[in-house]
Amino acid sequence: MPVLTVDGVKKSFGGVAAVNGVSFALEAGRIYGLIGPNGSGKTTLFNCITGLERIDAGHMRFKDERIDGLKPSQVAQRSIGRTFQMIRVFPELTALENLLVVTRGARAEAERRGREMLQFVKLERLADEYAGNLSYGQQKLVEFVRVLMTDPALILLDEPAAGVNRTLLNDLLAAVARLRDEGRTILLVEHDMKVVMGLCETVFVLDHGEKIAEGPPGLIQADERVIEAYFGA
Amino acid sequence: MTPSRGVVLSALAVLVAALALYPMVGTGYGVRATLQVFMWIALAGSWNLISGLTGYVSFGHVAFFGAGAYTGAILVATAGWSWPAAAAAGGAAACVLALLIGYPCLRLKGPYFAIAMLGLNEVLRALVSYFEGLTGGGNGLSLPTLDATRSIYYVMGGLAIAVTAMTYAIVTSRFGLRLMTIREDEVAAEAMGIDTFRHKLAAFLLSAVGPGVAGALTARDQGYIEPLSVFPLAVTVTMIVMVLFGGKGTVWGPVLGAVALFVIQEIVWARYPYVHPLLFGAIIVAVVLLMPRGILGLLQLKYRLPRTI
Numbered sequence: 001m002p003v004l005t006v007d008g009v010k011k012s013f014g015g016v017a018a019v020n021g022v023s024f025a026l027e028a029g030r031i032y033g034l035i036g037p038n039g040s041g042k043t044t045l046f047n048c049i050t051g052l053e054r055i056d057a058g059h060m061r062f063k064d065e066r067i068d069g070l071k072p073s074q075v076a077q078r079s080i081g082r083t084f085q086m087i088r089v090f091p092e093l094t095a096l097e098n099l100l101v102v103t104r105g106a107r108a109e110a111e112r113r114g115r116e117m118l119q120f121v122k123l124e125r126l127a128d129e130y131a132g133n134l135s136y137g138q139q140k141l142v143e144f145v146r147v148l149m150t151d152p153a154l155i156l157l158d159e160p161a162a163g164v165n166r167t168l169l170n171d172l173l174a175a176v177a178r179l180r181d182e183g184r185t186i187l188l189v190e191h192d193m194k195v196v197m198g199l200c201e202t203v204f205v206l207d208h209g210e211k212i213a214e215g216p217p218g219l220i221q222a223d224e225r226v227i228e229a230y231f232g233a
Numbered sequence: 234m235t236p237s238r239g240v241v242l243s244a245l246a247v248l249v250a251a252l253a254l255y256p257m258v259g260t261g262y263g264v265r266a267t268l269q270v271f272m273w274i275a276l277a278g279s280w281n282l283i284s285g286l287t288g289y290v291s292f293g294h295v296a297f298f299g300a301g302a303y304t305g306a307i308l309v310a311t312a313g314w315s316w317p318a319a320a321a322a323g324g325a326a327a328c329v330l331a332l333l334i335g336y337p338c339l340r341l342k343g344p345y346f347a348i349a350m351l352g353l354n355e356v357l358r359a360l361v362s363y364f365e366g367l368t369g370g371g372n373g374l375s376l377p378t379l380d381a382t383r384s385i386y387y388v389m390g391g392l393a394i395a396v397t398a399m400t401y402a403i404v405t406s407r408f409g410l411r412l413m414t415i416r417e418d419e420v421a422a423e424a425m426g427i428d429t430f431r432h433k434l435a436a437f438l439l440s441a442v443g444p445g446v447a448g449a450l451t452a453r454d455q456g457y458i459e460p461l462s463v464f465p466l467a468v469t470v471t472m473i474v475m476v477l478f479g480g481k482g483t484v485w486g487p488v489l490g491a492v493a494l495f496v497i498q499e500i501v502w503a504r505y506p507y508v509h510p511l512l513f514g515a516i517i518v519a520v521v522l523l524m525p526r527g528i529l530g531l532l533q534l535k536y537r538l539p540r541t542i
Contacts, residue, residue: 076426088421
């Protein structure tokens with residue numbers, strides 16, 4: 001059974017069909033890529049899945065439960081986590097507090113796990129620093145481990161590689177691969193084709209809100225419609 | 234460098250003891266002024282719970298004070314309740330009002346919520362004036378005479394402590410941190426699984442209790458209330474300025490702001506009565522321009538003071 005099923009989802013803003021009848025299914029323990037030119041609807045689709053945008057038509061299932069119509073917090077509570085294209089850490093909370101807010105249960109245990117997570121991305125020294133004082137790349141890592149703190153079954157990553165230096169990026173990608181090995185499902189939006197091609201098992205291509213291709217990265221790269229969407233005719 | 238927990242607690246204990254003994258030795262004016270400071274600490278601290286922590290600015294918080302005042306006054310004057318019971322009822326009434334108002338209004342985003350709260354206060358004032366039979370309308374409501382200032386001093390002092398202690402408990406908890414995520418980035422908070430509406434509503438209910446109790450106590454102490462005296466916008470503005478001055482979202486900011494501004498206000502009021510109305514406007518402008526986080530907020534960011542400050 002797929003982890004996530006997106007079926008005929010449509011979302012328009014005024015006269016613009018940002019997402020126009022997109023369907024796909026994600027299986028557990030795999031990494032999927034979502035690519036497409038700017039304005040093709042990738043982030044809008046993320047927002048639809050996570051409940052930030054109410055969809056106009058179609059439906060979405062997480063495991064065997066409908067998730068369209070749920071509030072973002074309800075979607076998140078069903079173990080769907082996400083990061084944002086523009087970083088959204090809580091700037092006046094410390095790095096550790098950023099992780100604590102998503103935890104339940106014993107606080108000491110939560111703090112221990114939080115510090116462990118920060119250690120995992122080599123930020124343990126900055127645990128008590130305000131997140132707003134961290135560098136862009138560091139904030140990105142805080143956002144990344146904040147999602148992991150929620151123990152998500154499905155993780156949506158919106159441009160995880162953007163603005164992250166090479167060394168850090170390799171660590172991050174290794175972490176994503178490890179999450180997959182733990183049986184989690186990852187859907188990532190990414191402009192860096194090397195990242196997409198190296199990591200994803202299946203790639204979906206969006207253009208003007210429609211899915212124009214789906215398949216393994218090698219085939220997608222050679223697909224004429226994809227090339228046309230990117231380079232124009 | 235930060236003093237140990239024991240030192241802080243001892244200092245606080247001495248302060249509380251001194252304030253507890255003060256009515257035995259203090260002048261009538263002194264006791265009354267200190268009672269007022271207690272009230273302002275409770276009001277500013279309560280406003281801080283919703284607006285300082287979640288960033289949802291309530292421009293009508295005096296509505297809870299007024300609702301508590303009328304509830305308490307009516308129960309004392311017409312139902313013969315004792316004033317402590319009436320004060321508890323005032324807090325409960327304010328809480329119920331907060332639920333009725335918060336349920337629809339907290340779905341509104343920031344500025345719209347602020348305006349809705351401003352409207353609420355005006356509506357309540359109009360309603361109180363309209364239902365003359367119960368409230369005395371514009372003529373006001375007189376309570377049976379009773380000199381309970383000293384007792385009320387202690388209860389109001391207890392209220393100020395309770396509000397501050399509650400703020401401490403909230404700010405140092407994950408519930409408090411989650412309230413701050415609403416201020417920091419509500420969309421991200423939602424996406425992280427935080428039910429922002431329920432958090433806001435909980436903070437709003439907690440923030441209404443203090444003003445409700447304070448209103449009922451004030452009504453009893455003054456023995457007479459009228460719509461204009463318990464629903465003035467100026468009281469909301471004063472709470473806001475006190476919190477902004479001391480440091481919004483901090484534990485001690487509202488206390489510092491309430492004490493400092495009350496003292497400044499008394500001095501200016503006595504010496505330059507015509508300058509007095511200008512004072513708060515000038516302070517708002519100065520605070521917003523020079524230190525938008527207030528005194529403690531500034532120190533907290535600069536020296537990374539713990540959240541317990």
